[in-house]
Amino acid sequence: MKQKTIIPVGPYHPLQEEPELFKLFCDGEIVTDIEWETGYNHRGIEKINESKTFEQVFFVVERICGICSTSHPFAFANAMEEIAQVKVPDRAKYIRTIIAELERIHSHLLWVGLAGHFIGYNTVFMWAWKYREPILDLFEIITGNRNSYAMFKIGGVRRDIDEKDYSKILKILDGVKPKAEMLMKAVIDDPVIHMRTKGIGILTKQDILDYCAVGPTARASGVDVDIRRDDPYAAYPLVNWKVIVTQEGDVFAKAVVRFLEIFESISIIEQCVEKLRKDPPGQIDVKVKNIPEGNGAGRAEAPRGEVFHYVITDGSNSPVRHKIRAPSYVNVATFKKSCVGQTISDATLALAAVDPCYCCTERMAHVYDSRTRQRVLDGRGLIQLSQQRTQTLKKNLFGKNT
Amino acid sequence: MGIKSYCFKKSLWLYHFAGASCNNCDIEVLDCLTPRYDVERFGMLLIGSVRHADVLLVAGSINKKCKSRLLEVYHQAPKPLVVVAIGACGITGGVFAEGNTFAGPVDKIIPVDVYIPGCPPKPEAILAGIVNFLNKS
Incomplete structure (x- = not known):
């Protein structure tokens, strides 16, 4: 059986806006499925x-x-x-x-x-x-x-x-x-x-x-x-x-x-x-x-x-x-299409792209290895991953670290 | 000099917890970071983990689902910790106090040091609230 990791994103994140829990199911660096859980903001x-x-x-x-x-x-x-x-x-x-x-x-x-x-x-x-x-x-x-x-x-x-x-x-x-x-x-x-x-x-x-x-x-x-x-x-x-x-x-x-x-x-x-x-x-x-x-x-x-x-x-x-x-209620559902098949660093951007009423990347997120339960990556690491990718692209493009 | 004033003498790191809020207070907190208010010139920094924080900013009313999370965040934070309830919802529950999911204002759940009223409070008010507290302690 193939190993899969689950990345929980949220529910509480430091940057801003409402709490929301996303679970990214990953195979290597590729997101294969996504689930979300709401209700942290339910006010009746x-x-x-x-x-x-x-x-x-x-x-x-x-x-x-x-x-x-x-x-x-x-x-x-x-x-x-x-x-x-x-x-x-x-x-x-x-x-x-x-x-x-x-x-x-x-x-x-x-x-x-x-x-x-x-x-x-x-x-x-x-x-x-x-x-x-x-x-x-x-x-x-x-x-x-x-x-x-x-x-x-x-x-x-x-x-x-x-x-x-x-x-x-x-x-x-x-x-x-x-x-x-x-x-x-x-x-x-x-x-x-x-x-x-x-x-x-x-x-x-x-x-x-x-x-x-x-x-x-x-x-x-x-x-x-x-x-x-x-x-x-x-x-x-x-x-x-x-x-x-x-x-x-x-x-x-x-x-x-x-x-x-x-x-x-x-x-x-x-x-x-x-x-x-x-x-x-x-x-x-x-x-x-x-x-x-x-x-x-x-x-x-x-x-x-x-x-x-x-x-x-x-x-x-x-x-x-x-x-x-x-x-946002209907737009959030499109994550099933937009995030699946992306790398984790791109999925964070795809999540943000529909401008949901919560921003989905910078928070207390931890990546656990599903078998050993060892922590691999946290929320800050996730954002760093995204920022590093930009840096690498820049380096390749301009030949120096700008 | 007491332990509390000693701990809060230098750069304060802020952790922002959005309860069941409407975003207004959250945006205004974030606004404090941007060029016009630029809270970083006082050494204040919004950080990603409450384990590094000196100040816990709680915005929005607290519902049944996020109450346990707020307690968890509070217990994870190093003490002494300044807890700031931002906005009408943080202080009393505001318009959401009648809601069937409302789980009490922030000060019924964790001890609160600073109350910043307003719906939403302006960034100046948030800064003034924290600065006033520091000058008193």
Whole structure:
């Protein structure tokens, strides 16, 4: 019988984000199978929501995920507005879109940084997170908080964007654009990053359809799906933008999709600010007196893909049932395809490539020999393995250790 | 000079434990490392194993599944150890305190030295919390 080793990755890891346990089954250095275990982060949110009023639910769903803290209230608002048959004022639509797109920029920059860290390019990590800070400042100007924005309510938004803030928004975005371009060129033109990311963790179009993957993960494999266009909501039908699709399906293609989406988002925000500027300040919400009995589904395109909320109401002031499906839930399943057959050092990158709501490499992971139970490699060793590979590639490429 | 203040005199190494959190506090902790806040200029470093840590940062509410892991991490850490509960969820459970999987705020499970309120606390607040504690001890 062939010897196999199991590498448990997680559940607790020092770098950031949620706990999650992955078991990589390895034959030598090749990953042959993968299993994952969730539940370390189970908070019973759907159940909590049943005891909250509709206004309070917004604050709970906002805290499902700190990075997508606009997408969940957005999808919930869409669901509730479908039940109550509310027409949201245009101004609120634009403000909602601005917040959602700002979130996309900061989330994609965050991913670029983490992916850079995984392949041993800490400069990319520091750069990306440095250029993400102005976006968080912008959030603070508009909403008053860096992360949880509390902007959404049924029928509109909670606060207006002040007229004198328009120029600040445009100025900060103008500052972010050249930095993102520079970062994109640095990443996309780097031969070592090409070698580390091209052809790694390939998901074919069929894989995406089989696993129902969504968001940039699907768009990088040539599946043209985007809720913002397919099921228009908020101000997306009112502005010009395009869906970014690439065909390769590897880690590099996913990076390209995310980079280009940053520029699309900047363009969407600029158009929204222009529209707000033209309109005189007006209504930002409509009063919703009571929510009738019924059910509604709301969808929104989070930075990672489609967020789906389903709400059943009975005429009272709290939901009877609230079902939430987050994009990582379906994207994580694609690991079965993207990681199997890769080496361990590439599998870590393939795990990170779908931008799951946990980063999968740097943690208390130990590699045990399955027969002798001797420890072979720990979490730090795993990352070192990945970084060493980049170093070797660099050496081969440039002939010296840079 | 007591043993505690002697141990925390020089570079502090931080270990970050994310309970059942929403990522917000985790991102803000990570933000402390990046160029704008740059916690490394104080010699603070986020490290991979709690066995090397001086400070245990606990973010997020604690659910039934991760409670035993938190205890395990706490027992593995060398003492003296500063335990910092970050964010509303770490301190009281926040919006998740009513949840059916909630297993108690951090200070019901392990002793906590520093509380940093906020949802999420800003990176400045996290730094200020730890610095205040060090100045007092």
